[in-house]
Amino acid sequence: MRAMLLAGLSLSLALPAIGNDTKSVRWEHLWEKQALQTATWAGASYEQRLIASHNTFWPGVYAKCGEGARRAGVRAFRAVAVIDAKGNVSEFVVFSTDKALRCFAEEMVGKKYPAPPIAPFHEGFEITLGKS
Numbered sequence: 749m750r751a752m753l754l755a756g757l758s759l760s761l762a763l764p765a766i767g768n769d770t771k772s773v774r775w776e777h778l779w780e781k782q783a784l785q786t787a788t789w790a791g792a793s794y795e796q797r798l799i800a801s802h803n804t805f806w807p808g809v810y811a812k813c814g815e816g817a818r819r820a821g822v823r824a825f826r827a828v829a830v831i832d833a834k835g836n837v838s839e840f841v842v843f844s845t846d847k848a849l850r851c852f853a854e855e856m857v858g859k860k861y862p863a864p865p866i867a868p869f870h871e872g873f874e875i876t877l878g879k880s
Contacts, residue, residue: 775843778828782870790865797862798831798871805859813851814877820848824876827852833867835860 785791817825822844830839840856842849852875861871 775828775841778830778841778870779826779843779872782828782872785866785870786872791869794862794865794869795871798864801861809852809855809859813849813855816851817846817848818877818879820846822846822848822877824874825849825852827856827873827875829856829859829861829871829873831861831864831867831869831871833863835863837861838868 786795825846826843828841828843829837830841832838837856837859840853842853
């Protein structure tokens with residue numbers, strides 16, 4: 749499913765990425781949580797609906813933020829969207845200390861997905877930035 753998402757994409761309140769141990773532990777915790785949630789039948793089913801919704805707004809986010817990140821030398825990054833019971837992204841936690849990715853975090857907060865089967869729901873993204 750992630751391959752479909754990445755292919756379709758070409759690819760907190762965002763926390764400023766400082767890279768200290770506390771944030772690293774939190775990032776790993778969020779990544780593990782999303783892996784557990786999407787490994788369930790309900791999570792995998794929800795992920796399919798999420799992808800369709802994501803693809804409606806991602807091109808605009810990517811157009812606004814991608815070029816600046818590429819100019820800063822970022823080629824790829826990981827992030828986790830924290831999705832509330834109504835489907836709103838309450839946090840988009842980027843797994844990087846690069847400030848050039850702050851735009852993605854700011855743009856993703858507030859985006860709307862379908863309501864998840866459990867909340868908060870954690871969806872992981874592995875984003876590859878294409879060439880200019």
